Amino acid sequence: MSSVFISGSIAIKNIPSCVENSINRIMEQNIHVLVGDAKGIDTVIQNYLKRHNYLNVTVYSIYHSPRYKVPEFHEKHVPVNTNLKKERDRQQEKDAAMTIASDYSLVIWDGKSNGSYQNILRAIEHEKKIKIYLHSENKFVQPEKKTRNEMEYIYRENNGYTAKEVVEHLINEGEYYFRQSRTFLQYLLDQHIIKKEGGVYLPMPQYERLFIIDKYRGRVKGIKFNTDFISWIKKWVKEIKTPEEISLF
Numbered sequence: 207m208s209s210v211f212i213s214g215s216i217a218i219k220n221i222p223s224c225v226e227n228s229i230n231r232i233m234e235q236n237i238h239v240l241v242g243d244a245k246g247i248d249t250v251i252q253n254y255l256k257r258h259n260y261l262n263v264t265v266y267s268i269y270h271s272p273r274y275k276v277p278e279f280h281e282k283h284v285p286v287n288t289n290l291k292k293e294r295d296r297q298q299e300k301d302a303a304m305t306i307a308s309d310y311s312l313v314i315w316d317g318k319s320n321g322s323y324q325n326i327l328r329a330i331e332h333e334k335k336i337k338i339y340l341h342s343e344n345k346f347v348q349p350e351k352k353t354r355n356e357m358e359y360i361y362r363e364n365n366g367y368t369a370k371e372v373v374e375h376l377i378n379e380g381e382y383y384f385r386q387s388r389t390f391l392q393y394l395l396d397q398h399i400i401k402k403e404g405g406v407y408l409p410m411p412q413y414e415r416l417f418i419i420d421k422y423r424g425r426v427k428g429i430k431f432n433t434d435f436i437s438w439i440k441k442w443v444k445e446i447k448t449p450e451e452i453s454l455f
Contacts, residue, residue, distance in 0.1 A: 208235075208237050208238070208309045208310075209237060209238035209239070209240055209307065209308045209309050210232055210237050210238070210239055210240065210308055210309065210310050210311065210312055211240045211241075211304040211305055211307070211308035211310075211311045211312070211325075211329075212229070212239055212240070212241050212251050212311075212312045212313075212314075213241070213242060213247070213248070213301065213304070213311070213312075213313055213314070213321075213322060213325050214246070214247030214248075214251075214313060214314030214315065214319075214322055214339075215246065215247060215314065215315055215316040215318065215319035215321075215322050215341070216244060216245060216246030216247065216319065216321075217246065217316050217318070217319065218246065218247050218250075218314055218316055218341055219246065219247075219250065220250065221247075221250055221251070221254055221314070222314070222339060222341070222344065224339065224345070224346065225312075225314055225339050226254070228312060228337065229251070229254065229255070229312075230258075232312075233255070233258060233260045236262055237262070238262050238263075238264065239251075239255060239260075239262060239263045239264070240263075240264050240266060240304045240307060240308050241263060241264075241265055241266070241304075242265070242266055242267070242297075242300060242301065242304070243265050243266065243267040243269075243272035243273045243274050243275055244273065244274070244297070245273075245274065247314055248274065249274050252265065252274065252275070252276050252279065253276070255276070255279075256276045256278070256279075261278050261279065263276070263279040263280065264279065264280040264281065264282050265279050265280070265281045265282070266281075266282050266284055266300050266303060266304050267281065267282070267283060267284065267300065268283075268284050268285075268286050268296055268297065268299060268300050269283070270283055282303075284299060284300045284303045286299040286300070287299065294320070294321070297321065298321070298324060301321065301324065301325050301328070302328060305325065305328045305329055305332060305334065306332065308334065309334070309335065310329075310334050310335035310336060310337070311325060311326075311329040311334055311335070311336045311337070312336075312337045312339075313325055313326050313329075313336065313337070313338050313339070314339045314341065315338060315339065315340055315341060316341045316342065316364075317340060317341065317342050317360050317361065317363070317364045318361075318364040318365055320361075320365075323357065323361045326338060326357050327354060327357065330352070330353070330354055330357070336352060338352060338357075340360070342364075359433065362432070362433050363432070363433055365418070365430065366417070366418035366420075366430030366431050366432050366433075367430060367431045367432075367435070367436070368387075368430060368431075369387035369390055369391050369431070370387040372387075372390065372431050372435070372436065372439070373385070373386065373387050373390050375436060376436075376439075376440070381440055383439075383440075383443050391407065397442075398410055399413050400413070400417075400429065406426060406427070406428050407428045407429050408426070408428075408429060409429060415434065416431065416432060416434055416435040416438055417429045417430065417431060417432060417435065418430040418431070418432050
């Protein structure tokens with residue numbers, strides 16, 4: 207009997223109609239559904255399956271008693287490494303177990319959620335069949351677009367890069383302009399590309415298009431760097447610095 211791991215972004219509170227059609231076909235074929243126990247799409251999926259009296263479902267949880275589970279469903283406890291302290295890392299152990307145990311994945315993604323993004327990358331890495339619904343475009347991702355690079359582009363368009371990730375990305379591409387995020391940020395300050403106000407980094411007005419303003423509950427936390435910034439910074443540094451000067455960063 208085949209099985210499917212259904213997951214999605216916690217911010218998505220309703221199942222889109224085209225995703226409902228996919229789930230209906232899953233039920234028609236009596237495919238075993240694996241789903242998590244979190245609020246958001248996990249809960250919505252469980253309730254949808256229950257409303258249709260579909261019980262071929264197993265709820266995975268890192269807890270001995272799942273946070274949410276329809277009573278009639280099966281459950282599976284996933285033990286986690288006790289050295290993992292962050293809740294996100296602990297929950298990824300559960301998601302990894304579902305990816306490995308399933309034949310294919312159905313991901314309902316807002317383009318932002320890191321958990322859903324990791325589920326997609328893991329399915330690709332393990333060569334699992336995968337169907338990805340992109341909420342912002344209200345459609346499924348085309349088969350030729352279901353690649354690691356395409357998924358990273360979507361994720362970065364919505365979330366951007368931290369300073370550390372920019373430096374790591376450049377180094378991975380063989381561009382050794384900067385060695386540390388601290389010197390990278392100082393360089394941007396010195397070049398008047400960003401400024402610092404009240405302990406928070408902000409873009410200078412003429413460079414705002416290259417940044418994503420990072421906010422939490424309406425409050426500005428700082429900046430992240432969008433995908434255009436990566437190619438822009440390579441060109442900027444090469445145009446204004448000699449190779450000897452670049453090696454000093």
